[in-house]
Amino acid sequence: MPSGYGFHKEKMKKCAESGGKRSSGSGSHLLANRAAMSIQCKVCRQTFMCTTSRSLLEDHVARRHESRSYDECFDE
Numbered sequence: 544m545p546s547g548y549g550f551h552k553e554k555m556k557k558c559a560e561s562g563g564k565r566s567s568g569s570g571s572h573l574l575a576n577r578a579a580m581s582i583q584c585k586v587c588r589q590t591f592m593c594t595t596s597r598s599l600l601e602d603h604v605a606r607r608h609e610s611r612s613y614d615e616c617f618d619e
């Protein structure tokens with residue numbers, strides 16, 4: 544019975560979500576991580592947390608892309 548199985552799966556998912564929030568929050572933490580990785584180097588496609596400071600990004604440019612400017616690697 545595919546419909547019954549689907550319902551069960553959905554129920555389990557909801558259960559896991561609420562459980563994750565109450566305890567360590569590992570499930571939502573993963574989601575938050577993905578959303579937070581919003582800065583991406585345009586040259587090597589490495590991603591950074593949106594909270595990464597500009598000096599750290601400048602450090603990335605200096606170490607990985609010596610011949611490039613900051614603007615060539617990041618938008619802001």
Ligand SMILES: [Zn+2]
Nearest residue numbers: 584586587607
């Ligand atoms: Zn890079």
